[in-house]
Amino acid sequence: MPTKVEGWKDETYGNEVRERIYEFAEEGWESIPDDEHDAWFERFKWWGLYHQRKGQESYFMMRIGTPNGVLEPGQLEVVADVADEFARGPVDNPEFGGAVCDWTTRQSIQLHWIKLEDIPEIWDRLESVGLSTQQACGDSWRNIVGCPVAGKDKEEFIDAWPVAEQLNETFKGNDEYANLPRKWKVSVTGCSEGCGQGDINDLAFEPAVKLIDGEETKGFNIRVGGGLSRKEPRLARSIDVFVTPEETADIAAACSALFREHGDREDRFNARIKFLVDEWGTEKFRRVLDEEFVDGELRTAGEDLRDEYTYNAGHSHDEDGHADHVGVHEQPDGNYYVGLSVLVGRMAADEVRELAHLADEYGSGEVRLTQRQNIIVTDVDSDRLDAFLDEDLLEYHSPEPGVFMRGSIACTGTEYCSLSIVETKNRMVRYGRWMQDNIDVPEGMTDFHTHLSGCTASCAQPQIADISLRGMKTRKDGEPVEAFDIGLGGGLGENPQFASWVEMRVAADEVPGYIRNLIEFFADAREDGESFREFIARHETETLTGLVEPEETSYTDPFMHNTKMTWYPYAEADDMDASPAPTNDQGDPLPSDD
Amino acid sequence: MVTSIHQLDDGAWVSVNDSREVNVSDLWQLACSDVCDCEPTDFLAEGFVEVSVARGRVKARIAGQCIGCGADGITDWLELGRADPETGAFRSVVPSSVHCPGSHRRLAADE
Numbered sequence: 001m002p003t004k005v006e007g008w009k010d011e012t013y014g015n016e017v018r019e020r021i022y023e024f025a026e027e028g029w030e031s032i033p034d035d036e037h038d039a040w041f042e043r044f045k046w047w048g049l050y051h052q053r054k055g056q057e058s059y060f061m062m063r064i065g066t067p068n069g070v071l072e073p074g075q076l077e078v079v080a081d082v083a084d085e086f087a088r089g090p091v092d093n094p095e096f097g098g099a100v101c102d103w104t105t106r107q108s109i110q111l112h113w114i115k116l117e118d119i120p121e122i123w124d125r126l127e128s129v130g131l132s133t134q135q136a137c138g139d140s141w142r143n144i145v146g147c148p149v150a151g152k153d154k155e156e157f158i159d160a161w162p163v164a165e166q167l168n169e170t171f172k173g174n175d176e177y178a179n180l181p182r183k184w185k186v187s188v189t190g191c192s193e194g195c196g197q198g199d200i201n202d203l204a205f206e207p208a209v210k211l212i213d214g215e216e217t218k219g220f221n222i223r224v225g226g227g228l229s230r231k232e233p234r235l236a237r238s239i240d241v242f243v244t245p246e247e248t249a250d251i252a253a254a255c256s257a258l259f260r261e262h263g264d265r266e267d268r269f270n271a272r273i274k275f276l277v278d279e280w281g282t283e284k285f286r287r288v289l290d291e292e293f294v295d296g297e298l299r300t301a302g303e304d305l306r307d308e309y310t311y312n313a314g315h316s317h318d319e320d321g322h323a324d325h326v327g328v329h330e331q332p333d334g335n336y337y338v339g340l341s342v343l344v345g346r347m348a349a350d351e352v353r354e355l356a357h358l359a360d361e362y363g364s365g366e367v368r369l370t371q372r373q374n375i376i377v378t379d380v381d382s383d384r385l386d387a388f389l390d391e392d393l394l395e396y397h398s399p400e401p402g403v404f405m406r407g408s409i410a411c412t413g414t415e416y417c418s419l420s421i422v423e424t425k426n427r428m429v430r431y432g433r434w435m436q437d438n439i440d441v442p443e444g445m446t447d448f449h450t451h452l453s454g455c456t457a458s459c460a461q462p463q464i465a466d467i468s469l470r471g472m473k474t475r476k477d478g479e480p481v482e483a484f485d486i487g488l489g490g491g492l493g494e495n496p497q498f499a500s501w502v503e504m505r506v507a508a509d510e511v512p513g514y515i516r517n518l519i520e521f522f523a524d525a526r527e528d529g530e531s532f533r534e535f536i537a538r539h540e541t542e543t544l545t546g547l548v549e550p551e552e553t554s555y556t557d558p559f560m561h562n563t564k565m566t567w568y569p570y571a572e573a574d575d576m577d578a579s580p581a582p583t584n585d586q587g588d589p590l591p592s593d594d
Numbered sequence: 595m596v597t598s599i600h601q602l603d604d605g606a607w608v609s610v611n612d613s614r615e616v617n618v619s620d621l622w623q624l625a626c627s628d629v630c631d632c633e634p635t636d637f638l639a640e641g642f643v644e645v646s647v648a649r650g651r652v653k654a655r656i657a658g659q660c661i662g663c664g665a666d667g668i669t670d671w672l673e674l675g676r677a678d679p680e681t682g683a684f685r686s687v688v689p690s691s692v693h694c695p696g697s698h699r700r701l702a703a704d705e
C-alpha cells in the first residue's frame with residue numbers, strides 16, 4: 001500500500017503547491033486547516049520550505065538551490081538582504097548573531113526563521129535576480145552539485161557548468177519528474193579531481209573518454225545509487241554507460257523516469273534509488289534502463305579518470321590542483337579565484353552583504369559555493385588580488401585558515417532540525433577553536449577533516465572524513481548528556497572509503513581531548529611521511545578502538561544538556577513552554593487553541 | 595473524533611491530529627524489551643518505524659539503541675500516549691519513566 005505521504009502527493013504536489021502557499025501567506029498561519037498541517041508541510045518542501053522542529057512551529061527553513069553552487073553577479077546581495085530582513089528569529093544565536101546564511105554541503109543556501117506571510121515577498125526578490133527555491137527539498141530533482149570551479153579551473157577535463165545548467169533548466173519545474181518516490185540527487189563532475197562527489201549521489205556524471213567512430217570523445221560515465229543517509233551508506237555504482245555532454249539530459253531523464261516508475265512508494269525508508277540498485281544489481285538496472293526508458297543503443301562506459309581523483313583523498317592541498325578550493329588559484333583567463341573558509345558554512349547577513357560588495361569590487365560579482373560549506377570569489381583581477389586579500393572580512397573567513405578550521409563541516413542539528421539528536425554548528429565552532437589552540441599539528445599535516453552530523457541522516461557527510469562525528473547520547477554521572485559516535489578514516493579519491501566507527505557514545509565534552517590524543521598518537525606512531533588517512537587505513541578497526549582515550553580537557557561545552565528538549569538551545573528561557581511559536585506575521589505569539 | 599496519526603520526516607516525529615507530539619532523541623526506559631538485557635534498557639529513540647492508534651492510544655515501534663550497552667534494534671509496540679477521543683488533545687507518556695513494550699498487543703488502527 002502506498003504511504004500516506006504518497007497519498008498527499010497524489011492529491012497535490014509540485015508546481016501547483018505554489019498557489020496554495022500564496023493563499024496561506026495572504027491569510028496567515030491560522031488559515032492552514034488544523035487537520036492538514038502534516039500534508040501541507042510535506043508538500044511545502046517541494047518549494048524549498050521545511051517546517052522547523054518542535055517548539056518552532058510556524059517558522060520555516062528556506063533552501064535556495066544554486067546549481068553547481070554558482071551565484072551570478074547580483075544574486076549574493078539579494079540573498080544578504082533577504083536574510084537580514086526575513087531570516088531573523090525571536091532570539092539571536094550567540095555565536096553568529098540574528099540573521100545568517102548557511103552554505104550547505106550540497107552547494108545550496110539555507111535561511112531560517114522564515115515566516116509564512118513573508119514568503120511571497122521573498123520569492124519576488126529572489127526570483128527577480130534568477131534565484132529559486134523550487135525543488136530545493138522534497139521528492140524530486142534536488143540542487144545539482146558539481147565541481148564549484150567548473151569553467152575556471154586550469155586543469156579541468158571538461159567544463160561541466162553548461163551541462164549542470166542544462167540539467168537544471170530541463171528538470172526544474174518539469175512536471176514529468178516532479179513527483180518521484182524520494183529525493184533525487186545529481187552530481188556532474190568535469191574536473192579530474194573528483195570534487196563533484198559523485199560517489200555519494202543518486203545519479204553521478206563522472207568525467208570519462210571514449211573512442212567513438214575512431215575519435216576520442218570526452219563525456220561522462222554514469223554511476224547510480226550513492227548516498228550516506230541512515231546507517232546505510234552506499235557508493236554510487238557504475239552502470240557501464242558513457243554519454244557525451246549533449247546526451248546528458250536524455251539519459252538523466254531516463255534514469256529519473258526509471259526511479260519514478262520502479263522506486264519503492266510503499267516504504268519511504270526503502271525508497272532511495274540506492275536500495276533499488278542493491279536489489280537489482282547494476283546489470284539489471286542497465287537492462288531495464290535500456291529496454292524501458294532509452295531509445296537507441298546505450299554505449300558502454302568509457303575510460304574514467306578515477307585514478308587521478310585527489311579531492312578529499314587524504315592528500316595535502318599543497319600537492320594537488322584545486323584541492324578543497326580554499327586559497328588563491330589562477331584561472332585560465334589569468335584572473336584568480338579565492339576560496340574562503342567559512343567555519344561550519346555560516347555567515348552573518350552583514351558579512352554576506354560585505355562579501356557581495358567585495359566580489360563586485362574585485363571580481364565579476366560572481367561567487368560559488370562548495371560542498372565543504374565554503375565560498376569562492378571568482379574572477380578577481382590579478383592587479384587587485386593583494387588588495388582583496390587585505391580586506392578585513394578575509395581575516396576571519398580566511399583563504400589561509402588553520403588546519404582544523406579548514407577541515408570542519410557541521411550540519412544544522414538541534415538548532416532547527418527535527419531529526420537531530422545533538423547541537424552541532426556552535427559546538428563545531430568551539431571544537432575548531434579549541435583544536436586550533438591546543439593541538440600540535442604534526443609535520444606535514446595540512447588538512448584534517450572533521451565532519452559533524454547531528455544524526456544518522458548524515459547531512460554533514462560524516463562517513464567521508466578523517467574524524468566522523470555522529471550525534472548520540474550517553475550518561476555522565478547518571479545524567480543524560482549529548483555525545484558522539486566517532487568514526488575514522490573515511491574519504492573519497494580513487495579508493496573511496498567510509499569511516500570505521502571505532503568509539504561509541506563519547507560525551508561531547510570529551511571529544512576534543514580524544515582528537516588531541518589521537519593526533520598525538522599518530523604523530524608518534526606514523527611511518528615516515530605517512531598521511532593520517534594512510535595511517536588509519538593500515539590498522540584494523542579492532543585495533544583502532546581503544547587506541548586512545550576520550551578525555552575531559554580545558555574545553556568546555558555549554559550544550560551538554562539535551563538541547564532538543566529546548567525550544568531554542570541558546571534562549572535564556574529555553575524551556576519548550578517558553579517558546580513564542582507559533583507566531584503571527586509580526587512574530588507575536590498566537591493564542592493557543594487548547 | 596477519529597485520531598489521525600502520522601510518522602514523518604524519515605520517522606523523526608509522530609504527529610497526532612496534525613500536531614507534532616513525540617520526537618526522536620528522547621531517552622526511553624524500557625523494562626522487558628528485547629533490544630538488550632540491560633534492566634532497564636536505556637533507549638535512545640532514533641526513528642519511528644511504525645505507528646498505530648486504537649481508541650486514542652497511540653503506539654509506535656521505535657528504532658534506536660541502548661546507550662548503556664550499545665545494542666541497537668527496534669522496539670516492540672510501545673505506548674506513546676493517549677489522544678482524548680472528544681477533543682483530540684494528546685497526553686504523552688513520560689519517556690523517562692519505565693515502560694514495557696509489547697505488553698499490550700497491537701490493536702487495529704481506527705483511522
Ligand code: HEM
Nearest residue numbers: 061104105106108227228229412416417457458459603604
Ligand atoms: C529543518 C530541518 C532540516 C534542516 C535544516 C536540514 C539541513 C540539511 C542540510 C544542510 C543538508 C545538506 C545540504 C543540501 O541538501 O543542500 C541536508 C541533507 C540531508 N538531509 Fe536534511 N535537514 C533538515 C531536515 C531533514 C529531515 C527531516 C530529513 C529526513 C527526512 C533530512 C535528511 C537529510 C538527508 C538524508 C540529507 C543528505 C544525506 C545524503 O546525501 O543522503 N533532513 N539537510
Ligand code: SF4
Nearest residue numbers: 411417420454455459
Ligand atoms: S544530519 Fe540529522 S541533525 Fe543534521 S541536519 Fe541532517 S537531519 Fe538534521
Ligand SMILES: [Zn+2]
Nearest residue numbers: 147191193195
Ligand atoms: Zn573540481
